[in-house]
Amino acid sequence: MSRQSKKLLNQQRSSNSLVGPAGTRYSNVNTGDWRIHKPVVNTELCTLCGQCQDYCPADVINRDNDTGKLIVDMKYCKGCGICDTVCAKKAIKMEKEMEDIRYD
Amino acid sequence: MIKKMLDGNGAVAEAIKLAEVSVISAYPITPQSPISEKLSEMVENRELDAKYIRVESEHSALSCAIGAQLSGVRACTATASVGLALMFEVLGVASGCRVPLVMPVVNRALVSPWSLWCDHQDSMAARDTGWMQFYLENAQEVFDFMLIAYKIAEDSDVMTPAMVCLDGFFLSHSMQTVSTLTLEEVKKFLPDYKAKNMFFDFDNPMIINNLTPPEEFSEMRLQQEIGFDNALTLLPEILVEFNELYSKNYDIVENYRCDDADAIIVAMGSMTGTIKHVVNEMRKNGKKVGLLKIILFRPFPFKRISSEINSSCSVGVIDRSAGLGAQQGPVFLEVNAALSGRENLYGFIAGLGGRDITEKTIEGIFEKLLDNPDSIEKEWIDTNKDVFDLRKKTVVQK
Numbered sequence: 403m404s405r406q407s408k409k410l411l412n413q414q415r416s417s418n419s420l421v422g423p424a425g426t427r428y429s430n431v432n433t434g435d436w437r438i439h440k441p442v443v444n445t446e447l448c449t450l451c452g453q454c455q456d457y458c459p460a461d462v463i464n465r466d467n468d469t470g471k472l473i474v475d476m477k478y479c480k481g482c483g484i485c486d487t488v489c490a491k492k493a494i495k496m497e498k499e500m501e502d503i504r505y506d
Numbered sequence: 507m508i509k510k511m512l513d514g515n516g517a518v519a520e521a522i523k524l525a526e527v528s529v530i531s532a533y534p535i536t537p538q539s540p541i542s543e544k545l546s547e548m549v550e551n552r553e554l555d556a557k558y559i560r561v562e563s564e565h566s567a568l569s570c571a572i573g574a575q576l577s578g579v580r581a582c583t584a585t586a587s588v589g590l591a592l593m594f595e596v597l598g599v600a601s602g603c604r605v606p607l608v609m610p611v612v613n614r615a616l617v618s619p620w621s622l623w624c625d626h627q628d629s630m631a632a633r634d635t636g637w638m639q640f641y642l643e644n645a646q647e648v649f650d651f652m653l654i655a656y657k658i659a660e661d662s663d664v665m666t667p668a669m670v671c672l673d674g675f676f677l678s679h680s681m682q683t684v685s686t687l688t689l690e691e692v693k694k695f696l697p698d699y700k701a702k703n704m705f706f707d708f709d710n711p712m713i714i715n716n717l718t719p720p721e722e723f724s725e726m727r728l729q730q731e732i733g734f735d736n737a738l739t740l741l742p743e744i745l746v747e748f749n750e751l752y753s754k755n756y757d758i759v760e761n762y763r764c765d766d767a768d769a770i771i772v773a774m775g776s777m778t779g780t781i782k783h784v785v786n787e788m789r790k791n792g793k794k795v796g797l798l799k800i801i802l803f804r805p806f807p808f809k810r811i812s813s814e815i816n817s818s819c820s821v822g823v824i825d826r827s828a829g830l831g832a833q834q835g836p837v838f839l840e841v842n843a844a845l846s847g848r849e850n851l852y853g854f855i856a857g858l859g860g861r862d863i864t865e866k867t868i869e870g871i872f873e874k875l876l877d878n879p880d881s882i883e884k885e886w887i888d889t890n891k892d893v894f895d896l897r898k899k900t901v902v903q904k
Contacts, residue, residue: 421665421729422604424704425713 430478433460437481439496441474447493448472454485454494507691507752512684514677517645518610518670519544520684521652522582523554524692525608526699529574529581531559533567535589536622537674538612542584568593568600568609575605576714578701580656582607586674587614587621587628594632600667601636601730603715604703606659607667608652609637613775613826614674615859623860624674626775627827630836636730638668638737639804641774645682648672650754651801653687653696657744662702663736671803673776673826675860680776687752695751734805741802758802761814763789767796769875770815772841773824774800777856777863784868795872800837808844820850820875826857834884850878854887861888 420426448471455463455472459482462475474485483496512520518541522530530549532542548554561567567583574581585593590611600607615625629639640655642648648670655668672678701707704714718726745756762782764770771781778799788795798814800807815821825835832839838853845851854871857863867888 415663420712421703421733422602422726423715423718425716426710 432477433480434475434477437479438498438500438502439481439483440476440499441479441481441483441485441494442497443472443474444493444495445471447491449491449493451490453488453490457484457488459484508686508688510684510686511681512645512649512686513540513679513681514642514645514648514672515540515612515679516544517649517684517686518584518652518672519548520686521649523548524687524689525580525653525656525696526689527554527556527582528579529557529559529571530583531561531567531570531574531581532583533561533564533585533589535564535586537614537678538584538586538589538610540678541610541612545582564589564592565596568596568607571607571609572596572600572603572605575607576603576701576705578699578705580699582609584610584612586612587616590628590632591616594635597632597635597637599715602726604665604730604733605667606656606665608655608659609667609669610648610652611669611671612674612678613671619859621859622674624676624776625827625858625860626671626825627858629669629671630827630829632669633804633836636666637804638666638734638802639671640668640801641671641803642677642801643776643778643799644677645680645684647756647801648677649684649686650748650752650756653692654741654744654748654756657696657748658737658741660699660702661736661740661744664733664740665703666730666733666737671775676776676862691752695748738802738805738807756801758807759810759814760797760799760801762797762799764796764798764814764819765816766794767816767819768794769820769822769872770796770798771822771824771868771871771875772798772800772811772815772837774803774837775826777824777826777868780863780865781868784865784872787865788869788872793872793876795876803837803840806840806844808840811841811844812846815845820852820878821845821848822852822854822871822875824854824856824863824871826863828855828858829884832884838884849881852879852882853884855884856886856888863888 462478466473486494486496530545534542549556549558559570564585571581571583611629613626615621616627640651652670655670659668781797785795785797823838823841825837829835834853
């Protein structure tokens with residue numbers, strides 16, 4: 403065995419780590435940071451039909467337990483705009499939240 | 507110790523039974539089908555206590571085996587040729603996630619031309635997938651090295667899957683006397699399987715095989731390389747243990763009358779049995795020839811190769827796969843690197859697609875080597891002169 407390997411073999415035996423692609427630390431990525439447009443709900447037009455909740459691909463629209471209203475979790479909403487597209491009452495509109503990134 | 511009449515496939519099935527495999531997901535393919543069939547019989551008559559999953563393809567077969575082994579039991583699948591090709595994508599999952607599967611590969615040519623017969627192209631095409639590879643000469647070696655493969659693959663410093671390669675038809679279907687072992691005898695060598703490193707651990711759950719960024723990838727590949735280096739160090743020790751327990755004489759390469767040879771052939775697989783016979787016959791006629799048989803191909807025992815070949819003899823490497831587009835066949839390239847670009851080293855392509863490697867072919871190679879020719883290019887030693895006149899165009903008659 404090469405000297406490099408021998409040294410690394412000892413390293414392997416004394417280390418407390420797993421070998422290979424193992425994931426043992428869990429964290430949620432703030433996907434809301436990725437947004438450029440954000441959904442704005444007009445609560446007067448909203449009939450609480452739940453279409454937006456059904457179609458949201460990130461599953462971040464939930465009913466509030468007390469008010470029964472549909473709330474978008476802005477920590478994870480990526481601003482894809484599907485809720486805007488499917489809303490039958492046009493109660494959701496996407497608004498620009500971030501400036502375009504310009505690489506000058 | 508029990509003597510049985512087994513062909514190569516039978517020897518594989520017997521070893522899998524003694525390794526007490528718990529999940530089988532083998533998809534049939536010529537010439538491996540008797541392995542799948544025999545294992546299903548063993549499960550049906552309770553000779554083997556295992557779950558037999560009827561998968562729809564080799565891709566699923568290996569995927570199932572990996573999942574099953576990660577649950578903490580020995581799992582098994584076996585394949586050949588295009589079956590190995592179909593599971594190619596998943597081979598890297600087994601090796602990269604350090605799942606110590608042992609998979610028999612019954613060597614058969616890849617298509618096209620569509621062949622059913624013996625060729626090393628299938629496992630050669632997978633030589634960089636991170637799997638260990640053994641190439642065996644006869645049914646006895648197949649049986650013994652299946653058990654040896656389990657032990658080295660599962661070692662915590664290795665944790666690398668292994669292909670146990672046996673020549674299609676010439677070995678897989680050749681009935682021979684095999685000294686097999688009882689379960690108690692096997693257990694002296696091969697302990698029960700214990701899942702290590704990544705597996706479905708309900709006490710310490712983990713995500714297995716997640717996306718790995720550039721910052722970590724190289725180190726993870728190097729971890730696998732180190733596993734191979736460890737295998738190269740540990741395998742001789744494991745062979746000593748095996749040899750002592752069962753009165754055998756195995757090594758990772760076999761030096762057959764090489765020490766005073768003027769010409770040596772380096773080769774792998776069932777052809778080595780024929781080469782030994784030719785060596786003996788030619789020696790009776792005063793020609794000093796020898797065979798260096800390679801059993802362990804991955805990791806490649808490059809130091810042993812150079813130490814077993816004396817400095818003055820002519821060396822010929824027989825490749826049982828074409829190595830298309832390369833200067834020489836794959837085994838030659840490894841041997842050449844091990845011998846650091848030695849002058850009297852010659853490469854021969856023979857035995858493709860089920861062509862028998864005859865005593866005449868081997869004798870011809872030895873005679874060429876003894877002549878010590880100027881360097882020759884990759885030589886297709888057993889092809890007919892009429893290379894193109896095979897399939898005639900049809901003549902339309904008016």
